[in-house]
Amino acid sequence: MSIDYHEKLKSSILPFTGILLFFLLALYIRTVPAESVFISENFVRFGGNDPWYHLRNVESILHNFPSMLWFDAYTQYPHGTDQVFAPLFDMVLATLIWIIGFGDPSTELTQTICAYYPSFLGSLVVIPTYFVGKWAFNDRRIGLLAAFLIALAPGQFLSRAIIGFNDHHIAEALLSTVVAMFLIAGLRRSESSDFTLSHLRENGFSQIRPILPYFLLTGFFLGAYTLAWKGALFFSFIIGVYITAQHIIDHMHGRSTEYLAIGGMAIFIVALVMVLLTPAIGGTKDLQIKGLLAGFVAFPILSIISYYMREKQLNRYYYPLSIAVLFGAGILLARVVSESAYALVTSVFSYFMRTGGGLTIAEASPLLMRGGQFSLQPLWYNFALTGILSFFALLILAYIAIYRRNNREQTFLIVWSVMIIWAMLQQNRFAYYYSVNAAILSAYLGIKVLDLAGWKDIRSPFAQATSSISDWLKQIKPVHALALVLVVLVLAYPSYDLSTQQNQGTGGPNGYWIEATQWMKYNTPDPGLDYYESYEQPPEGELYPYPDEAYGVMSWWDYGHWIEVIGHRIPNANPFQQGIGGRRNSMDEENRPGASTFFTAPSEAEATAVLEAVHPDPEKAGARYVVSDVAMATGKFYAMAAWTLDTDNYYVQAQTARGTQTVPGERYFNTMEARLHIFDGNGLEQYRMVHETPAANTAETGFKQVYNVLFGGNLEMVNTGYVKIFEYVDGATITGQAPAGEKVTITNTIRTTTGRTFEYSRSTTATNGTYEFVVPYSTEGPMTGQTQFDTAPTGSYKVSFGNTTESVRVSESAVLNGGEIEV
Template structure:
């Protein structure tokens, strides 16, 4: 080999080092971003099912999957209004169907060459979230580098990459939600504003340049300020509630312009940035207004452009006021006082003149930005609740990086005292970071925003340490040779301080361990079968009752509600459930829920589920159909609302799961009252030979519509019938949980179907319940517990009226009752008995309304339900009548058609006197109702069926033990 090719020319070594110093951060950032993508896609296979159905990790993810599919069908448009949720009004989707969905569909269009398949769209959707998370490293690095140089920027992206908690949880594969896009675009908006402020401080734009139209001098600051406004607009297009950043910027510009004036610097420079950037935002956000009169923050209305315009105008006004202050030779220190007074006056006038706008601004501040003043219902939303211990929370999220961030903020604030220049971007980061800390203390989810400040400000912390210890980290040979031992120790300690709490062995929970556990949400898996049944076995929306209007409700159609709510065609119907499950009903069942995770109609759903009688429950549903407010109304007020109202927009189905009857019930009560405590009392239960008090539910809980339907199989109700139950079963009752003794919680069984093991545990729990005993055979103590299908679906029907009469001569009709019962079987094989009773009239006539048919002559093609719960025989009707000669028994049998049930027809029955009274027990013939969850629970010996049950308990189940069934940990409640 020639020695010429091996010779290193003079200066080459220096050139290589300089190139390395200038560009080494790029491969570092690339490696970090690849690590972030890998970290978040470890569980990808769990979200790809064999049958191709979606499997997602969050409730809101399902609705984004809906809006993504809608956008793909209507590209490039996004969904403005949704008729497939919020029955009977529909709803503007607001923060769904935004730029976030459009970006994902655009990527899928590119990958799919303009026509992506469903599989391509799903794969792109899954991978887009980890990729967006990795892209956050770009604004974080460059913002960090502005505060702490290249080393500081690298520290920032490492803090970002190794963080666990909210940001990681919301950016793993399967989390198809806009949260990660919020973080990305907020980071871009803050970075763009930092650059624009620095450019303005350098170029010094003033009013005279604007007046002289000196565009050459104004070009550079205008371009950068306009880009900052565009970045802020994109953030708002991702999430309409990003208007909160406009509020933060309003505080920043107020502080910075005041500081500039006090320091003798013209406020024009920074005011120019505020006026141009927020002006651009005002114009661009006005293009997306969907509801001009709406002042809410979660949809595109007048709030976003109006607040942006007010801040832009405020910047111009403060610059003008500073000039007037100078012209009048007023003391500078009073300038901020005057500004504060004017702001207070503005809010006072807003409160008087535009109270809705004032309430929106203050409401958003108290709900999202300050840790006090929120509503009681906010605490029922898991992600919107405040952390129990803020300091423990931030340490779990960021380790000690949170505290070094606080030190970095102090270093930024005291820069003038250290003789270093204090730039406007430093004040921006200070104000922004303080608000993010407050937001994270207000709502748990906002920790994903706080991570931006933690990562970026740590660059300033590192930069101060580097300068304090005279560390030369430029990368030259001379700098490397000059490093002292103590400086190496300092670097090592800083690295340990920042990263050791996030890494093994100190970290008990690491980012990769947390990401590896990502799996489809249990609720979506549990509800999938019931929603599929609902889609296949109920009429298409618009076809109920034989109507033929389903074509008017295209699942991917565009709807315009006009000036009011959407007017649904005849044959439309809604589904009642708790708001948590609304998106699942929309996407999995393609049916229209009444309430949804927008918290739309949460008050009315709560009022219905906690109603203390069937009469009140019916009045609430009628009030909903009439378009009235029902949550806080008496029965008389509800009757007034529904009087004279005739509508086909009815809620026809009710879906309830174990969590609603268990841990979520407390949250349900918060929306309509009375509070949870009115449903709970302490009761004596026995465990072994000892007796003690444990919290359990009282009669108020048992009388709720939810309990009457779900735990009692609609026993004694006239217009509700069970039409389907899932083949997964749960235990619902009092039990010990991680939070202590819970009067109502739930735990799933690892059994599918109504098996002998399921029957066995049901028998044992029934025995314990009937004897006020605590059962300890499940690995945890449980009491007053039931075995129930995880999800039950009920239908609301008119009910058939069974009528008849008996001869009243010689009998006391005033004290006589008539009862009827029918045995029913679900498609899982579980049997139970429906019972109903009524008083006998003086003339011997009676009427009993029942919701179940004894045949299934109608189905989906006829516009009705193909129920999976069927009668095993006819109705048995009986009466026990006291008379002069003792108790007289009457018996009869009735066949009830499906037509009679859905149309409210009358069915006549003939009762005949039973002559052999000794062989007939009156309680058996009258259909004496059972209060058990299902009719086949047995007594303590497991052999004899309880009164009114079907007596179908399998004897072989008596030898099964509860220990053979392993309970799954109870899910946390919203």
């Protein structure tokens, strides 16, 4: 039978044109906020947190091309960290930039390509979405409508592909959809090339040869997906669940299952080889190997059991029962033989569940929860009507699968969708996966509605029986046009409306954080470590050999990548949830030193003990600088407490003019975070403010009002610096003589970066005729090679008792080295 290539090309014009237009539409929507990314000639603002670390990886690869940054000493001081991300996303991006830049790309070129890259990948998703929709239902109309809907998709699918959000998430969505596309293509062809063991004996692989390339391509892209995300065993698990379900369905209908064993083994062996060839996958390589090996072994076992049961003509219902028994026996065997294997199996059922502080991670919280309360609003935010309609479509497909004979492709679509829903309900991050499923399922429902309106009787303008588009147009009646407009409007307009609302900004560090981290880069001592170095991983159990001048920067983990990549300083905690400290499962655990324990510490002494415990060397502290922002002092403080599992009494009920309200209580105002940010570090011995950014209109004044009203304070009711940088110093000791029992006070007026002033003061009682103060501020200005602070005293310290007042000058050397000044 000859192929009419002219007709084939003619019939491809419409879908090709549609896909191209949808790609351009998606790209346009995702690049609308370009001005908020390219904020100056010298600075590109990437969104969120992790995109900054991807920039870190890309820059490191380009400086050491083609070596990956397998160990990073420039974060999680004093430990450093193994590469947390799977390598493919950054390696492909860096290689692309290296080629375009002829081996020496500029910083501007690097950051520009990084900024546009997620938008390009997100727009590419329209292509596999089209083919999945087309091949799953043998209807290119469903494919085209699905491609159109995914181009408009709002919510996390949009935000993960917005310009400047250079993260691996959108690569996950693209690659997993390509995996589904090739798997569905293989399943389609397996329908007409039924394969059995007898065929294998008689004809070798000739019968499976037409479908094997699709399974091999599925394996290749599953391998690429695995190398792009360290949690990719999730999609391997989906394929495993589908192959198991399809084994049962085929066996119950008396069909051979051998094609599933051959196909599944081909998929998993290709992915396994790719994993084995990769040095590391974000700490999950062993897990990926075990999972892929388990599938590779299990698939032929499932087919062999089915084959012999058919040969022996055993009751078909014994087959699913035998699989259940086999699965249960496997779990018991794993528990006896291998704890790691048992943990792998049992962890599947809670793979994405988080507890304690982990629930404060935005992308890891359950989808239908907002502020701890059940809500359907996230469903609308992420999918508009396609989310709701997709559930109806899923029910229809499930009905067809149970009561009629559906095809293998649709069975996979059902399993795929259900598994994504299961994951999404546990962690909302999987909403960007389900956007693809929602688009395909909603498109299926939309075309069904059009067919009910008579569209199924209209022949395509590119079919041989239709000579021209004008002939095709003559077939369309008003009811057809009305149905088309209604379906497109119902499905597409809400998504488009949400997308145009949600694509106005990119997030990322605001101007205050950009200013603060850049100030730190140029006004604090160099930590003695080359930012672009290819660091050598230390032997297991040993610390990285940091130079003596190295130090950490303590801040909340959200900001770690900004401190590292913009400020070129080494954070103690980072968005990999490293360096947070606290507890994970029970109050009985040790409250480990880290960011959560430091900022919730109830006194300066306890906070300092945490800071020094961060570093294993008792002669060194874990950090030299502490960076706080107003969000840490207000909205994010509860997250800090949640990571310690001790959240009681930070907030109390108080009667106000607006009724009973929850307000910060005494325990909150005693924390180190409140002492630093709300009180400006007033009265602290070893922490001094060295820089603050301009203020913003925030909740700070509300917190100060509560303190003044409930605790008799006299804080000035103004917003202060949005970001404040403090330095941890030895402090200068001021000693003098005063009558025993006399109250002695030391004061100074501190002028900050912004020109505002606040009073630094402490009081003590003279003992045995002497008094002593440890103070953190120098009155003599910065020293070369040390912090070039721009927040400092306006004059001398004033020490007063009775009718006596003394002026004291304090050098920077005394502050840094613990010097003593005698009055």
